[in-house]
Amino acid sequence: MVTASEPMIVAVAGFDDFSDIESAWWRLVEDQQQQDYRGPIEELQSPLNIERVQRFLESKIRQSRILVAKEHGELVGICTFSRDGFILDAPTQVWEIADVWVEPHARRKGIATALIRECEQECKLRGADEVRLTVYALNEGALGLYQSLGYDVSSYTLSREFNP
Ligand SMILES: CC(C)(COP(=O)(O)OP(=O)(O)OC[C@H]1O[C@@H](n2cnc3c(N)ncnc32)[C@H](O)[C@@H]1OP(=O)(O)O)[C@@H](O)C(=O)NCCC(=O)NCCS
Numbered sequence: 001m002v003t004a005s006e007p008m009i010v011a012v013a014g015f016d017d018f019s020d021i022e023s024a025w026w027r028l029v030e031d032q033q034q035q036d037y038r039g040p041i042e043e044l045q046s047p048l049n050i051e052r053v054q055r056f057l058e059s060k061i062r063q064s065r066i067l068v069a070k071e072h073g074e075l076v077g078i079c080t081f082s083r084d085g086f087i088l089d090a091p092t093q094v095w096e097i098a099d100v101w102v103e104p105h106a107r108r109k110g111i112a113t114a115l116i117r118e119c120e121q122e123c124k125l126r127g128a129d130e131v132r133l134t135v136y137a138l139n140e141g142a143l144g145l146y147q148s149l150g151y152d153v154s155s156y157t158l159s160r161e162f163n164p
Contacts, residue, residue, distance in 0.1 A: 008111060010118045013066040013078070020075040021057055021066060028078075028101035035136035067118055069102070069111045076106035079115045081123055084132065095123035097133040100142070112145050 013021060030041050038044060060066045060080050069077035080099040097119045102111045123131050132154070135142045 008069060008071045010067055010069045010114045012064045013061050013068045015061055017068050017075060021078055022054065024075060024078050024101055025053060025057060025099065028099060035138050067115055069115050071106060077102040077111045077115050079119055081119045092129045093127045094130045094132055095128040097131055113149065116149055
């Protein structure tokens with residue numbers, strides 16, 4: 001557990017945090033639509049998708065792979081981590097950090113920094129030699145955050161729209 005500036009804490013999420021994490025996760029999706037529009041949010045929040053997200057988050061909590069940041073007991077940020085999808089057995093282990101979200105009212109106080117640093121520790125404990133994350137090219141806030149934490153650009157994702 002990291003305590004950045006009291007009374008903010010970062011901890012591995014438990015099932016008690018489930019409904020707060022679920023709402024935060026959907027706010028993250030809605031926010032990311034600015035860079036990666038996938039259709040009206042009402043359509044994304046279909047019963048099938050809601051169930052999928054619940055299953056995804058449940059499995060992350062079961063595996064202790066979600067961190068939460070809380071201020072005065074209120075959930076103000078989340079992030080997840082997992083081993084990357086490289087299919088070969090390799091001596092170098094890469095883990096990925098994702099789903100980084102801090103509530104707008106709690107930003108610029110070091111909460112994402114504390115979440116990422118704790119994620120890095122959790123990944124290291126599980127054998128990671130390296131952590132990676134993905135960010136949209138136009139997400140200036142997140143780019144500023146990751147640069148401030150010493151992350152370098154190591155790959156590009158290229159895309160081409162069929163119906164621009
Ligand atoms: C990006 C985000 C996680 C940052 O959270 P945060 O708790 O405000 O970040 P921190 O307070 O730890 O910021 C640390 C440093 O990162 C940089 N930074 C953070 N937000 C920034 C912004 N909007 N613009 C430029 N730099 C920024 C700054 O260098 C900052 O240090 P400073 O406040 O002393 O200048 C938050 O804005 C957020 O949830 N955004 C929407 C979701 C998102 O984009 N998630 C990332 C997906 S890849």
